[in-house]
């Protein structure tokens with residue numbers, strides 16, 4: 001499924017082609033997509049006048065374009081900025097941080113949160129690679145024997161790497177084996193909000209009852225427990241009650257427990273009682289496998305070399321990788337043409353996504369490449385013609401062109417004053433080789449990963 005911003009960007013892109021410049025700038029540019037569920041996209045506009053214009057003149061076009069892009073019926077629901085602020089306030093008045101006397105931190109109103117298990121996040125749809133192998137194995141063990149081996153199971157790692165997916169897979173598997181089991185999935189923010197709500201409505205007992213009578217408790221993104229005293233206090237008791245009862249607890253976070261600011265020591269130590277496993281970004285082969293899996297699941301026809309091309313462009317986050325594939329599919333539908341590498345290049349470029357690493361400088365690229373291939377910076381800038389040096393030099397030139405905004409003569413200059421035609425030659429050579437040479441694909445993937453880090 002195309003994510004909200006991706007779908008919005010595509011529709012915006014098509015509207016820009018169809019509408020007059022002034023209409024586009026006045027009505028489409030200031031609009032902001034807030035939420036997308038199966039059949040509607042909530043879009044915020046500045047005023048009532050914008051809303052009326054959208055409903056009268058743009059809504060049908062939106063639905064047509066969304067249908068072309070996704071094959072699904074999606075209608076736009078317009079709300080004004082003022083209405084959104086009111087809704088957010090209402091939501092926070094009952095469940096937000098207001099009760100704790102703190103300014104609201106959540107940018108997403110509570111009514112927009114999702115707390116159910118996603119049936120698509122299963123072990124079957126999870127691709128195993130080096131970066132997630134151990135996490136996957138631990139998840140499987142826990143789903144088969146909850147509350148025994150690894151309690152709590154703690155996944156940590158960067159955004160969009162599959163922590164939530166694995167967590168849901170455990171829940172889905174347990175329910176598949178025994179549908180009578182009580183599984184609860186919650187984000188740490190929802191836990192906090194539910195707690196505050198319970199305090200305000202004097203329903204703490206019911207809250208405790210609900211959380212302490214589960215067989216499997218899944219709490220996502222517990223880094224948001226940071227600085228939340230009352231939540232931590234309550235969670236401490238929830239944790240103890242479940243743990244003593246041999247009920248399984250699974251937690252995720254973007255970092256290790258002791259790196260979460262202001263997390264009580266007693267929680268930090270409990271979180272370490274079981275097993276902590278990190279998930280690291282997938283290597284190129286895994287990224288390709290994830291894309292292939294996804295493409296097959298969704299019935300997207302796409303050649304292997306085009307998949308490798310996408311996997312080479314997006315190298316750190318699986319969510320972005322999936323988003324790129326969905327964008328490409330939507331772009332191909334909108335343009336009514338099959339998916340090829342050049343269509344992909346266009347689709348990613350039109351959304352200004354292709355040059356994510358543009359802050360990287362040429363000397364940094366040279367340094368990483370030199371280190372990677374065990375050559376010196378002087379070799380990269382020099383004139384030696386042996387293969388061990390020419391290939392890294394060409395790779396460094398390729399990456400300089402790909403990842404920086406520098407002109408060809410400027411790149412040539414940074415490589416010991418070479419002519420811009422040498423840079424073009426190097427670029428073309430590496431680009432051509434990338435289509436077939438898997439070792440090179442891996443090297444470029446690794447180097448891009450390092451440069452991003």
Ligand SMILES: Nc1ncnc2c1ncn2[C@@H]1O[C@H](COP(=O)(O)OP(=O)(O)OP(=O)(O)O)[C@@H](O)[C@H]1O
Nearest residue numbers: 125126127158159160161162163164165290318319
């Ligand atoms: N190894 C994998 N195989 C298949 N799909 C994956 C894999 N890793 C991640 N995904 C997919 O990538 C998307 C993002 O994953 P997920 O939401 O689990 O990330 P996360 O680590 O929980 O991120 P966040 O920190 O943002 O919550 C999901 O659609 C998920 O299905």
